[in-house]
Amino acid sequence: MQIQIKSGITLTVIPVSQFKNTQVSVHFLEHATKKATSYRSLLANILETSSQKYENQILVSQELSRLYGAGFGTSVMRKQTVHDLAFSLSLPNDHFLEKSDRLLDHGLDFLAEMIFHPLIKNSLFHEQTFQRQQTNLVAYINALKDDKQSYAALQLQQLYFGKDEIQSTPTFGEADQIAQITNQDLFDYYKKVLAHDRVEIFVVGDVNATQIQTIVQKWPLSERFDDNTDISPLSYPEKQIHQKTEVQSIVQSKLDLAYQFPTNFRDSVYYAGIVFNALFGGSPLSKLFLNVREKASLAYYATSNVDVFNGLMIVQTGINAADKEQVLAIVAQQLKDIQAGDFSEDHLAQIKTGLTSNYIASLDAERSYTSRALTNRLVDSQTSTKEWIAAIRKVSHSEIMAVAKQVHLTTSYFLSSEVKEHA
């Protein structure tokens, strides 16, 4: 159920009765820029820790305990060119508590407090909080380099997108930019977010929409008209080949590959693209899993996944440095095989069953209702479970071959455990 609260502010209530908890999320959406990505990341951290009423983490977490261990958090995400700064809250439904005390009302009030009434001193964010969160976020981003799998994926992303400022920036921002943000800059930016961002609110659970609407309508948000959150079909960049090798003192090497992927979200070949990915490397029944891992014993993980909003597929593997050429050859061969139609109907049927089964299974997690609803709002279209499943089932052998023929390897990044000797 969709309720327009004001221009640019929408409430979507999704009534589901199977859960004991209610999930609320508030999304501030804006066209992403490199600079704003860092601002929003720091903002998310500051707004999570305190507010006027709850001046420190103790008071915040005690209030969450009063809401029966409600889970609260802020997050940042990007879907193509749209940046999402989100606040989410999950709390139990009154039915399961001994005293029924309209917990959801209190939960919504808590969210409003955290979003609209940050801890302010002298028309700035509380200086100590600001500095602490700035220091911590910079340290956190620097320490992410110690997770080699995600480090390699980020390096690949930067290499692939090259000069595309938005897409080559990590969603959590950049440490050196964050370090330069001043309290005044961020506070001004915060006011801008409240005044201009598109706002999408979602509530999933066994709830009453009118009750929620009454509360949300009182939130201090004015109408807004400058929406710039369109997700548009991609125009593909020139095909360029990029390769990079980096050596670190690690044990396992990472070979990551990026491919141009010829589908956009829900376009005519979208479903064929989804099935292709699951067949190629996106599931445990995939050709990469079967051939790189099970047959050749070269890796523990060898997977592919697609970002349909950016027309991108990436392959990630963890291997011995000496096996690099062999792994490259096997991966390339799997793509060729699919292009040539060299996969059985049985295998294809299994892949489709796995996909539809996962889709249905996702209906058992409240979060997936929210994320699907947000996507629907962003692309302004709806697909029912039935339609999705029917579309996956309809994908033919030749449609998958056609997609595969348009998948092009453009970038490879190798994080090597050893210095290669010159032969």
Add this chain to the structure above:
Amino acid sequence: MHKRVYKQFNETLYSETLTNGLRVNILPKKGFHKTYSTFSTNFGSIDRTFIPLGQSDYVTQPAGIAHFLEHKMFDKKGYDAFDLFGKYGADANAFTSFTKTSYLFSATQNIHENLDILLNFVQEPYFTKESVAKEKGIIGQEIQMYDDDPDWKLYMGILGNLYPHHPVHLDIAGTVASIAEITVDDLYTAYQTFYHPANMDLFVVGNIDPEETLTWIKENQAKKSFMTFEEPKVKLGTRETGNEDITKQKIVEMAVNRPKSVIGLKGLDVVPIGVAGLSYRLKANLLLYLLFGESSEQYLKLYDQGIIDDTFSYEFDMERSFHYISFSGDTDKPTEFIEAIRTILQQADQLLPQLESQFELAKKEMLGRLLQRMDSIEAIANSYEGRQFGYTTVFDQTAIYENMTLSDLTLLAPKLFNLDGFSTFQIQPMKGQKA
């Protein structure tokens, strides 16, 4: 079939122990779409020195045997269990911990078929020399992946300090060298000793009818015969609860960007098993939450001093034959971090009496967290620990929390916080090199 109704949560748990000893738990979840099932044995990475079924002397198998066996179980004569699950639309997986091996699937259809596949592939061992050799490459890469993971290194580092003579200090997957020694015979020996139905639990949660599901399981089990069950005899090293062998401090260098520290506190007291064991664990969790959780004065103070940040976490692990607390985080002030935690542990008896109102709030918090877990069919099945905690489930935990008092925690603190079991492990960035 035994039926246990949890009225407050509108849930009913059905359970029965079959004639072959297999304990079955079934929890129907109305309105849910998928069914999740785990089939687990009380056999984990610590169980490497044992008397093989039908023999009389202890043998010690290569480290990593339980995990290797888990991987190899999927390979069957003429088929792969993974593929067969795939054919019936199920996602299958397995995991090995220090004390347990679990095989699992989740599916939205063909539940009867998938349950049969689960029971059959785990109960029909088939190992060959060729496939054992092949698996060594895959698991070798799994081990090397963890070799580069500083958080895992930190975790194994503190276990090494606390338990130098207990096999929990050995990596669950073993090492590249130890798995190289694993043979087909080793796998059969371990299998026969630990995979008897009487040493196993089956848990099914989801969109199912309990009576019908139990009938399927019984029909499947009736077709198989098993040897007489003998309780596995496992040796877990010497001085399991003593403190005389603890390494007090260790610092290693690794290619990391920030120093990482962990403090371990080995449990030196003797803890109960069964429901009393669960109660001990929940009390310990609440105690730690009150002293070190985000709503504690101590947390805020250390956070504001820049000694801890959002990477700080604490954990109480209590499994068959060992229990310990760990406090870990990225910190540029490791010495201050270690001293601060030590001081709080020492002052627990003075701090606790002032926390009456926080204690009541914490109980509310825990009830809410349990309700969150009740919405996840995976969490319901995975948190079941069988015999160790008296065959309880997440639904039994609320009553334990409700009956808890602050003086329970005051009594527990001196037993649990015995600083004779205190140890630290640090990872420092390599000198002269940036990762």
